Amino acid sequence: MAVTVADVVGMPVLRRSGARVVAGHAGLGRDVRWAHAAELVDIASLLREGDLLLSTGIAMPDTGDELRAFATSLQDIRAAGVVIELGRRWQELPPALVAGCDDLGLPLVAVSREVGFAAVTQAIGERILAEQLAELRQAQRVHETFTSLSIAEAGPEAILEAVQRLSGAAVVIEGEQHQVLDYRSGPDDIGGVLADWSTRSAAVRLEGRTTWDEDNGWLVTRVGRRERGWGRLVVHLATPPSEGMIAMAERAAAALALHRLHDRQRDSAVRRTHHELIVGLLADPNDPDLLRRSELAGMPSAGRTLVGLSLRPLVERPTGSTGRTGRVDEVIAATVHAAQEARVPALVCDVEGDVRALLSLPPTADVDRVVDDLAAHVCRRHRAVVGAGRPALRAADIDRTLREAQHVVESVRTVDARPVHRLEDVHLRGLLALLASDDRVRLFSERELEQLRRHDTEHDAQLLEAVRALLLHPTSKSAAAGSIHLSRPVFYDRLARAEQVLGRDLDDPDVRSSLHVALLVDEITTGG
Numbered sequence: 001m002a003v004t005v006a007d008v009v010g011m012p013v014l015r016r017s018g019a020r021v022v023a024g025h026a027g028l029g030r031d032v033r034w035a036h037a038a039e040l041v042d043i044a045s046l047l048r049e050g051d052l053l054l055s056t057g058i059a060m061p062d063t064g065d066e067l068r069a070f071a072t073s074l075q076d077i078r079a080a081g082v083v084i085e086l087g088r089r090w091q092e093l094p095p096a097l098v099a100g101c102d103d104l105g106l107p108l109v110a111v112s113r114e115v116g117f118a119a120v121t122q123a124i125g126e127r128i129l130a131e132q133l134a135e136l137r138q139a140q141r142v143h144e145t146f147t148s149l150s151i152a153e154a155g156p157e158a159i160l161e162a163v164q165r166l167s168g169a170a171v172v173i174e175g176e177q178h179q180v181l182d183y184r185s186g187p188d189d190i191g192g193v194l195a196d197w198s199t200r201s202a203a204v205r206l207e208g209r210t211t212w213d214e215d216n217g218w219l220v221t222r223v224g225r226r227e228r229g230w231g232r233l234v235v236h237l238a239t240p241p242s243e244g245m246i247a248m249a250e251r252a253a254a255a256l257a258l259h260r261l262h263d264r265q266r267d268s269a270v271r272r273t274h275h276e277l278i279v280g281l282l283a284d285p286n287d288p289d290l291l292r293r294s295e296l297a298g299m300p301s302a303g304r305t306l307v308g309l310s311l312r313p314l315v316e317r318p319t320g321s322t323g324r325t326g327r328v329d330e331v332i333a334a335t336v337h338a339a340q341e342a343r344v345p346a347l348v349c350d351v352e353g354d355v356r357a358l359l360s361l362p363p364t365a366d367v368d369r370v371v372d373d374l375a376a377h378v379c380r381r382h383r384a385v386v387g388a389g390r391p392a393l394r395a396a397d398i399d400r401t402l403r404e405a406q407h408v409v410e411s412v413r414t415v416d417a418r419p420v421h422r423l424e425d426v427h428l429r430g431l432l433a434l435l436a437s438d439d440r441v442r443l444f445s446e447r448e449l450e451q452l453r454r455h456d457t458e459h460d461a462q463l464l465e466a467v468r469a470l471l472l473h474p475t476s477k478s479a480a481a482g483s484i485h486l487s488r489p490v491f492y493d494r495l496a497r498a499e500q501v502l503g504r505d506l507d508d509p510d511v512r513s514s515l516h517v518a519l520l521v522d523e524i525t526t527g528g
Contacts, residue, residue, distance in 0.1 A: 002031040002032075002131065003031065003032045003124065003127050004030060004032060005028045005029070005030050005052070005080055005081045005107045005109075006029065007032070008035075008052065008083075008124055008127075009021060009028070009109055011120075011123050011124070011127070012123075013115065013116075013120055013123045014083070014109075014111065014115065014120065016113075016115075017085075017111045017112070017113045017114070018111060018112035018113050019083070019109055019110070019111045019112075019115075020109065020110055021107060021108070021109055022093055022098055022108050022109070022110050023093075023097075023098045023101035023102040023106070023107070023108035024101045024102055024104065024105050024106040024107040024108050025107070026105040027081065027105040027106055027107045030050070030081065030107065031050050031080065032080045032124060032128070033048065033049065033050030033080065033128075034048075034050070034051055034052070034124070034125070034128070035051070035052040035053075035120060035124040035125070036051055036052070036053060036054065036121075037054040037055070037117035037118075037120075037121065038053065038054075038055060039055060039058050040059055041059050041060060041061055041070065042073075044070075044073035044074050044076065044079070045073075045077075047077055047079055048077070049077060049079070050078070050080050051079055051080060052079070052080040052081055052082075052083065052124065053074065053079060053081070053082045054083050054085075054117045054121070055082065055083070055084050055085070056084065056085045056087075056088035056089055057084050057085075057088065057089035057090055057093075058088055058089050060089065060097075063096075064094070064095075064096030065096075067094055067100060068097075068099075068100035070097070070100075071097060071101050071104055071106055071108075072100070074106060075104040075105075075106050079106070080107070081106060081107030081108065082101070082106065082107070082108050082109065083109040083111060084110055084111065085111045085114065085117075086110055086111060086112055087112075087113075087114065093108065093110055135242075135243075135244050138244050139244055139247065141166070142166060142244070142247065142248045142251055143251070145162050145166065146162070146251040146252065146254070146255050149255050150255050153258075153259060154255070154259065155259055156181070156182055156256060157182065159255050159256055159259070160182055161184060162252065163184070163233070163235065163248070163249070163252045164184035164185075167186075167235055167237070167245060167248065167249075168187065169186040169187070169235050169236050169237050169238075170183065170184065170186030170187075170190055170193045170235070170236040171183065171184050171186070171234065171235050171236070171252075172193070172194070172197075172233075172234045172236070173223070173231060173232075173233055173234075173256065174197070174201060174231050174232050174234065175231045176231055177198075178197070178198045178201040178202050180194060180197055181231065186236055188236070193236050200216055201232075201234070204218065204220055206220055206221075206222055206232065209221060210222070210246055210249060210250055212240055212241055216236075217236055217237055217238060218234050218235070218236060218237075219234070219235040219236075219237055219241045219245065219246065219249050220232055220233070220234050221233050221246075221249045221250050221253045222253065223253045223256045223257050223260075224253075224260070231256075232253075233249060233252055233253045233256065235249050270297075271349055271350070273293075273297055274297070274347040274348055274349040275349035275350070275351070277290060277293060277294050277297060277299075278347050278349055278351065278402065279351065281294070281358070281398045281399060281402070282398075282402055282403070283399075284399075285395055285396055285397070285398035285399045286395065286396055291395055294347065297347065298345050299345045299346060299347050299358065300345060300360050301360060301398070302395070304360045304361060304362065304363065305360075305361040305362070305363055305365060305367055305393060306359065306360055306361075306391065306393075306395070306397070306398055306401060307358070307359045307361065307371060307388060307389065307392070307401055308356070308358055308359075308389035308392075308398070308402035308403070308405040309335075309355075309356070309357040309359065309371065309374075309375075309386065309387070309388055309405050310354050310355070310356055310357075310387045310402075310405040310406045310408065310409040311331050311335060311355040311357070311375075311378065311384045311385070311386050311409075312353075312354050312355075312384060312385045312387075312409045313327035313328055313330070313331045313355070313382060313383070313384050314327075314383040314384060314385065327382065328350050328353060328355060329350075330381075330382055331355045331378060331382050331384055332348055332349070332350060332355050334377070334378045334381060334382055335348050335355055335357055335374070335378055336348050338377035338378050339357070339359065339374060341377065342370060342373065342374055344360070344361060344370060345359070345360040346358065346359050346360065354406065354409065355384075356402065356405075356406070358398065358401075358402060359371070359374075361391075367391050371388050371420055372419050372420055375388075375419040375420045376419045379419060385409055385412050385421065386420045386421065387404075387405045387406065387407070387408030387411075387412065387421050387422070388405050388408065388420050388422050389401030389402060389403070389404030389405040389408070389423075390404055390422075390423065404423055407423075408421050408422060408423060408425070409421070411432070432517065432520050432521050441521055442521065442525060444517075444518065444521070445517070445518040445519075445521035445522050445525070447518075448514055448515060448517075448518035449518050449519070451501050451502055452464040452501060452502065455501045461494070461497065462494065463497055463498040463501060464498075465484055466480075466484065466494035466495055466498060467495070467498050467506070468519055469481070469484045469491075470506065470512075471512060471515060471516045471519065477491065477492070477495075
C-alpha cells in the first residue's frame with residue numbers, strides 16, 4: 001500500500017507541530033514518493049512526481065499571481081503537496097496561495113509550531129520503506145504460494161482458496177459465457193456479489209490482460225491467452241487494487257491456465273496409454289506385459305470381474321458445431337467421470353469412432369447394476385448407444401467381452417429406453433453381427449436379394465421394400481402395407497410380383513427366414 005498525503009499529515013511528528021490541511025483536500029489521497037526540504041521559488045524543476053515539498057516560505061514570491069504560478073508549477077509536475085511551517089515568513093498562509101492550491105486540488109498543509117524537516121523526512125522515508133518492505137514480503141508470499149501450487153499442479157479449488165486468503169476478498173472464476181464456475185466468499189454477503197452475475201459480467205470489457213471495474217468493484221483478469229482464453233478470474237474489492245493485488249490476480253490466472261494445460265497433457269497421455277492397452281488386449285489378452293501395464297494404469301485384472309463396454313455417440317446433426325469427433329471426446333470425458341464417481345477402475349479410449357471401455361469390478365459386485373448406473377450417468381448428458389459384453393472372470397477373456405460389446409452396439413438398430421444393450425437383447429441380429437465379417441455370410445445375403453434388387457433397378461418396382469415390410473410385420477399384411485403407405489391391393493400385387501421374380505412362396509417359413517436373415521446382414525454390413 002502506498003503512503004498518501006493524508007497518511008503524512010497524520011504522522012505524530014506533524015500532529016505534534018499542529019499540522020492542518022488548509023487547501024487541496026481533494027488531493028489528500030495522492031501518493032507520496034519522497035519528501036524534500038527546499039527554499040527555492042523555482043524548485044518545481046528539481047522535483048519529481050509524488051514528491052512532497054517542505055518549506056518555511058522564505059523564498060516564495062510576494063504577489064498573488066506569482067503565488068498562483070508557484071502552485072501551478074508544482075501541480076504541473078504532479079507533486080504530492082506542500083507543507084509550510086508558519087512563523088518564519090507568514091503567520092497565516094496568503095489567501096492567493098490557499099485559493100490557488102484549492103483550485104488545483106494540490107494539498108497545502110500549514111504547520112503552526114516549529115518542526116524539524118529532517119525528522120519529517122526521516123519519518124516519511126521510514127514509512128515509505130516499511131510499506132515497500134511489506135509489499136516485497138507480500139509479493140514474496142504470493143510468489144511462493146503460486147509457485148508451490150504450480151509445482152503441485154493444484155486444481156482450481158486450491159487456487160481460489162489461495163486468492164481468497166491472500167486478498168481477504170470474494171473471488172469468482174467464470175467461464176467464457178460468463179457463467180460462474182466456482183467461487184469463494186469474502187467478508188460481504190456472497191449473494192450480493194453473485195446477483196445477476198452473467199449480465200453484469202458481460203458488460204465488463206477486458207481489452208488488455210487485467211482491468212479494474214469501478215462500478216462493480218471487480219478486479220478482472222483473463223485466464224489463458226486472448227485467443228484461447230476460457231474464462232476470467234474476478235476479485236471483489238472495496239477499493240481500487242494495488243499493484244501487488246493486480247500481480248496476485250494475474251499469478252492466480254496463470255496458475256489456473258497452467259492447471260488446464262497440465263490437465264490436457266495428462267488427458268492426452270492417459271488416452272494414448274488406454275488406447276494402446278485396449279488395442280493390445282484385443283489382440284492378445286494373455287500378454288503379461290500388457291496386463292502389468294494395465295495394472296500400473298489403475299486397471300487390475302487378477303481376481304476381478306472384467307466387463308467390456310462400447311458407447312456409440314448419436315449425432316443428430318452431423319454438420320453441428322461439435323461433430324462426431326467432438327461428441328466422442330465428450331462421451332469419453334463423461335465415461336471417465338462416471339467411472340471415477342463409481343470408483344470403478346477403467347480403461348477408456350476412442351477406437352475407430354466408438355468409445356471403448358474395460359471395467360474392473362470386485363468379484364462380489366452386482367455387475368449389471370454397476371454397468372447400468374454408469375451408462376445412465378453418461379446418457380443423462382450425451383445421447384449414445386451403450387453395449388456391454390458378458391463379464392469375463394479371467395484376463396484371457398478380455399478380448400471376448402470387448403468384442404461382444406462392440407458387436408452389440410453394431411447390432412442395435414433402434415434406440416430405446418434401456419441404458420445398456422447386451423447380447424440377449426439383440427437376438428438374431430447380434431449373432432449376425434458376430435458373423436458379418438465372414439465372406440460366406442455376405443455372399444448369402446447378396447444371393448438371396450440379388451433378383452429383387454435387379455428387378456427393382458430395371459423396373460423401379462420397389463418389390464424389396466414390400467418384402468421387407470412383410471417380414472417386419474409377419475402377423476398382419478394390413479399393418480405391413482400401412483407401414484410403407486400403400487393400399488392393400490397395391491401391396492398384395494407387389495408381393496405377388498416378388499414371388500414371381502423369386503420363384504418362391506413368401507408364405508413358406510423357410511423362404512421368409514432366409515430373406516429375413518439376408519436383410520439383417522445387409523443392414524448390418526451396409527449400415528442401412
